[in-house]
Amino acid sequence: MAGVSGCLKYSMFFFNFLFWVCGTLILALAIWVRVSKDGKEIITSGDAGTNPFVAVNILIAVGAIIMVLGFLGCCGAVKESRCMLLLFFIGLLLILLLQVAAGILGATFKSESSRLLNETLSENAKFLTQTTDEAKEFQKAMISFQEEFQCCGLVKGAEDWGNNFQEAKDSCKCTDATRTQCTTYQGNSVNSQTCLTSIKDLVEKNIIIVIGLAFGLAVIEILGLVFSMVLYCQIGSK
Structure with a gap:
């Protein structure tokens, strides 16, 4: 045996x-x-x-x-x-x-998950124009995200911030030397890429790692x- x-x-x-x-x-x-x-x-x-x-x-x-x-x-x-x-x-x-x-x-x-992500982020874009405590917390997170990933707004760009744009304009400021990634909003040079695009790219990269x-x-x-x-x-x- x-x-x-x-x-x-x-x-x-x-x-x-x-x-x-x-x-x-x-x-x-x-x-x-x-x-x-x-x-x-x-x-x-x-x-x-x-x-x-x-x-x-x-x-x-x-x-x-x-x-x-x-x-x-x-x-x-x-x-x-x-x-x-x-x-x-x-x-x-x-x-x-x-x-x-x-x-x-x-x-x-x-x-389907991509569609749900688009819908969720589009719905969250409304918090950028609000002044509630919950909206303020979301705006702080968005400002940090914009500074790190050089994007502005969620769906329509800087326009998403509405009357709160002055608080976020520094994080939206475009630093691209070639100016190819820049657009103008209210006399300020801001990043043309929306954070919705950055978030989708980030999710796709993390999915590959997972x-x-x-x-x-x-x-x-x-x-x-x-x-x-x-x-x-x-x-x-x-």
Whole structure:
């Protein structure tokens, strides 16, 4: 009868031990942020219009899943437990299938997501002309964004700011030496590119990064599936 490969066995253990440690750290950090006074102050110091605990709860779930899978992989390799290895294989396979499904849905609804982004930003453009506290917070964020990405307004350019343009004109100021990216509004040279275009470009660049990370993670998961199944079969043929 064939024996179990020691190299494969301990490689599987080491990989899943690191996996388990990462899951434990994520879970511990998320729980600390969720229950400690200092952690609550950190996550509630941002935008009051969103639920700050949603991301923390997601991290708790992710950390717990990674921790359980790492434990199953470690114990399954060391104890040569076919049951644990099979559970590890099933759990990792489900995660991989969810990633594939998310990728297919993302590709299918790419045009829809672009339309929703356009509608959302067009709707938010109204905050640039208002004077409410909520609008002022949005305007501060927009001014910072305009300064960083050298754009002006959301949909129609500087015109979006209305009577509030004087507060934003410095961030809209065009510094292009060739003047090809400049236009004139109320006697001021401002960037002709709208922030809607900059935001869409930024989203597209980040999507490419996310796709790359997801692909790399999928390769690691497939290797984990192969190693766990090989080890499972070797244990069964002992």
